[in-house]
Amino acid sequence: MISSKEAKEKRKAVEGALNEHYDAFNSIAEAYIEIVSTMHTINSIKEVVNEEIGRACSRFLKPVEDGGTTTTKQDAPRQVSYAHAAGSAADRVCVSRGPSVAIRKTVNLIVEPTEEAAGKYASSQETKDLKAVDPCNVGLKVSRITKIRNNAIRIEACEADFDKLASISGLREAGLVVRKDAGLNPRVIVHGVPSSLSTEEIRSQLASQDVNGAEAKDIKVVYRYPARQGKPYSSCVVELRPETRKKFIFAERVFLGWSACKVADHVRILQCFKCLGFGHLAANCAKAAHCGHCSEEHETRQCRNREKPPLCLNCNLANETDQSHLAFDDYTLLRCDRLDKNGGGVGVYVHTSVNAKLLATSEGITTRARDFRHLEVEAFLEDLDSSDWSVFSTTSCVDKMLTVINHNLLSALHRHAPVREIVQKRPPAPWLNNYIIQKMKQRDLQSLIREAKEKYYLTALKGKQGPSSTWVELKRLGLLGSLAKNRCNFDLNELNSAFTSSSSQYLEVRPVHSVLCSSPGDFGQFDETDFFFADILPKTIKDAICRGNSEAMGVDNISTKCLKLALPSLLPYLLRFFNYMLQGSYYPNLWKSALIRPLPKTKFPGSVTDFRPISLLCTMSKALERIVCDQITDYLEANDLFDNHQSAYRMGFSTQTAALLTDDMRSVIDERMVTIAVLFDFSKAFDRVCHDKLLCKLRKLKFSKPVILWFNNYLKGRKQAVQEVGSLHGVSRSRAHLKDLYYADDLLIYHHYPPNKINECIKDINAEIESIKSWAESNDLLLNNAKTKAMIIGSARYLNVMRPENTSVILVGNDPVPFSKSIKYLGITLTSTLDWNAHVISNVKKINTTLYRLKICKRYLPTSVRSTLVTCLINPILDYACLVYYDLTSEQNTKLQRAYNSCVRMIFDVKRDAHIIPFYSRLNWLKVKERREYFLGTFMHRLLHTKKPKYLFDRFTFGANSNVRTTRVSYKVLLLPTCRTEIFKNSFMYTAAEFWNELPEQFRALPNTRLFCDTLYKYIMGRHKYDSHS
Secondary structure (H helix, E strand, O other): OOOHHHHHHHHHHHHHHHHHHHHHHHHHHHHHHHHHHHOOOHHHHHHHHHHHHHHHHHHHHHHHHHHHHOOOOOOOOOOEEHHHHHOOOOOEEEEOOOOOEEOOOOEEEEEEEOOOOOOOOOHHHHHHHHHOOOHHHHOOOOOEEEEEOOOEEEEEEOOOHHHHHHOOHHHHHOOEEEEEOOOOOOEEEEEEEEOOOOHHHHHHHHHHOOOOOOOHHHOEEEEEOOOOOOOOEEEEEEEOOHHHHHHHHHHOEEEEOOEEEEEEEOOOOOEOOOOOOEOOOHHHOOOOOOOOOOOOOOOHHHOOOOOOOOOOHHHHHOOOOOOOOOOOOOOEEEEEEOHHHOOOEEEEEEOOOOEEEEOOOOHHHEEEEEOOOOOOHHHHHHHHHOOOOOHHHHOOOHHHHHHHHHHHHHHHHHHHOOEEEEEOOOOOOOOOOHHHHHHHHHHHHHHHHHHHHHHHHHHHHHOOOOHHHHHHHHHHHOOOOOOOOOOOOOOHHHHHHHHHHOOOOOOOOOOHHHHHHOOOOOOOOOOOOOEOOOOOOHHHHHHHHHOOOOOOOOOOOOOHHHHHHHHHHHHHHHHHHHHHHHHHOOOOOHHHOOEEEEEEOOOOOOOHHHEEEEEEOOHHHHHHHHHHHHHHHHHHHHOOOOOOOOOOOOOOOOHHHHHOOHHHHHHHHHOOOEEEEEEEEEOOOOOOOOHHHHHHHHHHOOEOHHHHHHHHHHHOOOOOOOHHHHOHHHHHHHHHHOOOOOEOOEEEEEEEEOHHHHHHHHHHHHHHHHHHHHHHHHOOOOEOHHHOEEEEEOOHHHHHHOOHHHOOOEEEOOEEEOEOOEEEEOOEEEEOOOOOHHHHHHHHHHHHHHHHHHHHOHHHOOHHHHHHHHHHHOHHHHHOOOOOOOOOOHHHHHHHHHHHHHHHHHHHOOOOOOOOHHHHHHHOOOOHHHHHHHHHHHHHHHHHHHOOOHHHHOOOOEEOOOOOOOOOOOOOEEOOOOOOOHHHHOOHHHHHHHHHHHOOHHHHOOOOHHHHHHHHHHHHHHHHHHHHHO
């Protein structure tokens, strides 16, 4: 007995089979009618109809043979997963939410030489033979052609074009074959693979478990993960056929040796850990950061809502019902391999199942029709007139006449309006009114907004004159990144205590009489050699106020702009006010108050020590400090009270002049010696300056009693003791306190010794370190032992023979200082062999990082603004201390030049392969190497005319030029030092003298520095243009 349920299922199966039979007979009829309507001859009809009837009968018989196993048609379309839908033969897949997804229907055909003809073929010859074939003659539909390895060509075409292309006799005669390109095979990861198995054993054992007959050659072990220490198992990534992958994934395990290994799909999912989106990484993300737990605008590691339930940002944006999970939650992989396409497939990651339905394929809707869009009537008629019509004068047969008419007409039509395959599109729905169409156009709203934004930005920036107004407009428009606001989540009183605690014990000023009594000198007698404040002139006040460019306001709420506007009326009063303060040794109490702006040292400050205080002082007080600073500087310079090697806060000195000490190291390398350098770091050097000792130092420098009293009044009564460090005048006072150092609080000492006496050198270094430590303690300064660096500098030959085990240890207190391969001194990376690879790599990274930020908003900026941004942000990276690493190798210079070329391409928005020299000419810019030459020439002109720094000027020796006959030489040439090694030949002293001597004499004799700079720039630019065209 058959149950009612079984009978019902059988009845449905029979109904489904009958429906399939009915559809098959309809296919035969439709095929016959369509072919008859398009054919012209009886023979053609017979051949094609027989083929179509045979295929239709095959489809008819298949459901009959399957019988009751045929799937019935349901009233509603069966829902399938997206992956299975994408793996079918449909053209498109319509998902439940979102636009339809087009499925690629083309295949890749590979044209390659046979093994016999491989030796005689080059890629160009193969392309030539392939292009000799006219695709229109054989009916090919080629989408794209690309060259691949082994002198082969990949053709993207339709599936039916394979037989057409393979049937071309010309390709076979040329020794070329055509095959279908196999798609990418899927990859799986196998966990728990015994480490003792070889790659061949894994392949053979996996092949033996495939019932579909896979061979070892069909399985490829792509990568084997190294086994962890002490673990006998690891994982490996395997590439295999789709059929084999399907079986292994279904079984979930494979057996390798004595192990049952777990198998899973090896597909990488890209999710941004910044914005939580998909398809990109955080390194390339320009969107705002969102939390993976609560979905708010902050990074996940900063989330303070851990006690709340999680909320997925992506599901929230997609209006999913289930949002109570993390944004980084596990995802399920839906994958479908296209088994009938020799590999390849589709895969998606989802939280929940995705339903999709198949749409009707458009293959049966295509028709063939003539394309009259490019038909030129006059040319068509001329072609038709030139056809052979002689049959009308030689015969009276009507059939022949008709044949000639049809032939000539069709031939002309084929040439001027060929038949093309057209996919019919359904007409627009009749219910679509204007209101609905207008709503549909709103999907273009974003592109319209983007175009309007670009137009507005370009208009706003086009009329700006000068860099200052341009920067203000860029910040107003939000095109320049700024520091994130509201990062300070700490109590202001707590921050204030932290700012004052590090220096409060040193900032208490004793009564001035106790300080003066402990200082040498008699204040009762007048000494004209002492330093006194000079009377201030009106022009001095005006210049001091105009030098201010900051709009920050102090407690008086007066900005620099307001003070400049009121200066004509205020100048007489300010003159009397400033002179009265300096003569009476008084400083206003209001000016002793400052507003503190805490700026974070790190991106995400975690404590109060991660902030640095910025003092906002009154604008008029800063003008007075500039005047006092200039007077003190003039006094110290006139009396030669500066240390010759001090480079901080001095006119004509810079970090570059301090870092040019590398010439000393190069010169001793030329003498077969090595250098040991030690770089010290002082903890909070400016905060720890003792005011009592500062006043004593000022007295030792012969500052008069009124000046000491003015400084005492300036220092005491501060509401924020650390404020005075933020003032301009605090710098000038620290000059006296730090005159023993090279550059501010950066102290570098070095000694030269032969390599065989390295331990003696270290002994002397340790003795000098003890002296520095005693000096620091006597001045209440603190050495940071952890940041103290040491390095041995010399030629590679001597460094390689030195053994670390035979070298003594450098000690700072009781802490040993290991030798480093490189140290960073004043922003310049010095290596043990004075090679600039590390410094160049660092500069290139900075340039690329800055350039990436500029490219984000470049479409909103006109060319002039892009040029200004590169000048302000990129050029300082290239030009900073460029004379120190003037001797770059060609490879290192090329790295910098390529980075600079990218900046020029960004300015003009040109492609990578475009010739870059014309754009340098349009900008009137020098290339990287020529920029260093320009700065070398200007530096030498300033050095030889001002003789500052003296320690650099004394290294050069003037001599007569033997090539010049006249004795009237205003500026003699520089003598080149004798060099034994290439390292010393690349020194600043040698290259600068050589470059200076090569300049024309009329350039060297120019007295004005500005005139010399302009002339030198034009000279180098003209030489550069000549070299680029030669």
